[in-house]
Amino acid sequence: MSSKIFLLLCLMFAAILVPLRTPQERAAYLLTHFWDSLNFADTLHSRNSIFMEQNLISYFSLFPHVQAEARIMAVKSLMQRAEVDETAYRLLARLAEKHLYTFGSPMQNEEYFIPFLEEIVGTSLLDETEKSRFRFLLSAALKNRPGTMATDFxxxxxxxxxxxxxxxxxxxxxxxxxxxxxxxxxxxxxxxxxxxxxxxxxxxxxxxxxxxxxxxxxxxxxxxxxxxxxxxxxxxxxxxxxxxxxxxxxxxxxxxxxxxxxxxxxxxxxxxxxxxxxxxx
Known part of the structure; x- marks a missing residue:
């Protein structure tokens, strides 16, 4: 299954989205079901970095159009589905960090990356040494979040x-x-x-x-x-x-x-x- 076919399958949900009244509702539905057509046990695709990165970018483009609760639940579902294959899971974690956390990325947004970090530090796939780095990133992301009072100094x-x-x-x-x-x-x-x-x-x-x-x-x-x-x-x-x-x-x-x-x-x-x-x- 090529990336174009995968994206086409995602767009086919538009026909289902008609009863959903607002653009936000439609975006939330599409986000929730974005990965339904991908079997993470199918390592030919789930371990393909180009395929996964192209689709993740499309997936991330939906984030600004949904409420935080819908975004958090969608990320939770994605990462838990990916746990069937450790290599695919690590690839998702790396690509999420690249696009959502790396300073200078056009999609950089710590608020979007926090749900990924929360899932990663809680997974049983990684050992404690490996998770310590992600715990540090999560601690950093939670400091001085938008909407909170800045820390005095x-x-x-x-x-x-x-x-x-x-x-x-x-x-x-x-x-x-x-x-x-x-x-x-x-x-x-x-x-x-x-x-x-x-x-x-x-x-x-x-x-x-x-x-x-x-x-x-x-x-x-x-x-x-x-x-x-x-x-x-x-x-x-x-x-x-x-x-x-x-x-x-x-x-x-x-x-x-x-x-x-x-x-x-x-x-x-x-x-x-x-x-x-x-x-x-």
Missing amino acids: TYLTPNGELQTLYTVPATYRLLLLFYDPDCLHCREIITALSTASCLQQQIESGQLTVLAICVGEDRDLWNCSLKDLPTQWLTGFDMGCICQEERYLLPDMPMMYLLDGEKRVVKKEVSLHQLLLKIQE
Whole structure:
């Protein structure tokens, strides 16, 4: 069975979906039954990485159109069906991580990856050593989730005072930027942010506050780098809360979080492109 035939079988459900009134109901039905035509014991297909990846991408494209409960149940059903073949199960886990968790993936979304992680850490197919990595990923994904209050931390200001995240005045939105002045990519992103006209307009109108926190270890280097940051930004030096206490996990640098005025997470680990789109909404 080719991938085209498999996708065609999935599309045939459209005829069944007519009685379902809303697009969300139809998407939920299709998501639930997406893998019905695949027998995971048929290793010719379930172990075929190209076949599985093509269909997973189509499967993931349905996620934004359904409620979280339907998405969680669909992932649970998929992973439990895949347990009949350990190789196929590992392939699914790897591809889900590649597309939903890897920073820079166009489909990256930790909320979508969390149900996969919850199934993986509970499976009997993997030993405890192997599952320890997925437990770490799950722990990281559950930190500072969108919709939750951002974890507070203490930082040092350029004038030597100690401040906390929750004392930062932000009327509408707060862009939290974690960076290392010794990081080339950090400097590139800072330049891009400081020259983005839409961000500048938001800052000038008071709709956006930027807090740039240095998480590098060299305080002298941080002091020297302050001249390269826009004067309208608030800046600080991590006093150990962020990295040492792992209040925020920073797999890549720089890392940005978009918060609302109450310090609730709007976007976690947001890319520059995602940030600019969100700011212009």
